[in-house]
Amino acid sequence: MVLTFQGISLSFGQVGVNTATPDSTAALDIQSPPGGSDNRGVLFPRMSTVQRNGIINPAKALMVFDTTDMLLYYYDGGRWLGLVPKEPIGTSGPGEPLINGDITLTTGTITAPNLSGTNVQAQTVTTDNVVVPGFSNNALVPTGAIIMWSGNPAALPTGWALCDGGGGRPDLRGRFIVGYNNAVVDYNTVGNTGGLDQVTLTSAQSGLPAHSHSATLNGNTTSGGEHTHDVPRGNGTSGGAFDKGESDDNGWYGSASGGHGHSVVVAGSTNNANVQDAAQPHENRPPYYVLAYIIKLP
Structure with a gap:
């Protein structure tokens, strides 16, 4: 083993390399030689x-x-x-x-402009944009899904289009939606349409159907016509109107049997009225609020 030391200073248990005054907080202080000509570092095991x-x-x-x-x-x-x-x-x-395994944070926040990976788990994710391979452009929503959009119909999110009948899309402009029901003919096929905004009733639906009116009247005349007339006899004097050839004066009296009445019965009907439909259509919609239907594109 060969140990080579150059410019080493020992001071109170401190070691200084290329310095006679090691930093007071360091047990080993290695510096470049004066003039900065040494560009060597420390090589760890x-x-x-x-x-x-x-x-x-x-x-x-x-x-x-x-x-x-x-x-x-x-x-x-x-x-x-x-x-x-x-x-x-x-x-x-x-x-x-x-970064070849799991990363677990007990405290703190991961902040990054872009975060990518095959499996990212978190209790709370706060971000402006989450892009996951295979689920970009709102791909968590299946193609063909239809939602109601309250925003500007001319500024839809990426990957969505108006249900305006274009490009094979359903035309839901001004329409209500009813649920599919295979037991009802009107609703057993997706795409069936029907219904009207306004309806004019026909005579059979509550207009004015053909009809007539009949009437019978009963009545009686009054019996107030009963009366009599008395006629005096002249007494042989001039001007007598009647003479029975007897000496007694007699008079004639009329009978009171003239009182009578009549019963009256009148029956009839009007002519048939012509069939007539209603003159004006009526509102056929419930109260409504307008939203745009948009569909998820592939």
Whole structure:
């Protein structure tokens, strides 16, 4: 074994290399020679991951360089921890080989413009945009799904289109939707349409059907016509109108049998009225609120 020391200063248990005044907080202070011409560093013990894990009872704070992971490791008394360089995750930087297993945070927040991987688990994810391979462009929603959109119909999310009948899409403009029912003819095929905004009733539906009116009247005349007339006899004097040839004066009296009445019965009907439909249509829709139907594209 050959030990070579150059410019070493020992002071009160401190070692200074290229300095006579080691830093008071350091047991070993290595500096470049005066003038900065020395560009050499400290070379830690180098070994593979198998060799590192094979160290029996490593001392706490023991540090080695792992040639398998190409990273410095130190022992914290229970496990080896790598000195992770500040490199973007997912690039070809030296930090990438460390991220080959699960990462668990008990506290703190992971902040990154882009986070990629095959399996990311978290209780809460707060982000402006989550892009997962195979599930981009809202692919968690199946193609052909239709939702109601309250935003601007001219500014739809990526991967969505209006249900306006274009491109083979259903035309749901101004329409209600009813559920599929294979037991009802009107509803047993997806895409069936029907119904009207307004309806004019026919005579059979409550307009004015053909009809007539009949009437019977009963009545009686009054019996107030009963009356009599008295006629006096002249007494042989001039001007007598009647003479029975007897000496007695007699008069004639009319009978009171003239009172009578009549019963009247009148029956008839009107002519048939012509068949007539309603003159104006009526509202056939429930109260409504307008939203746009949009469909998920492939």
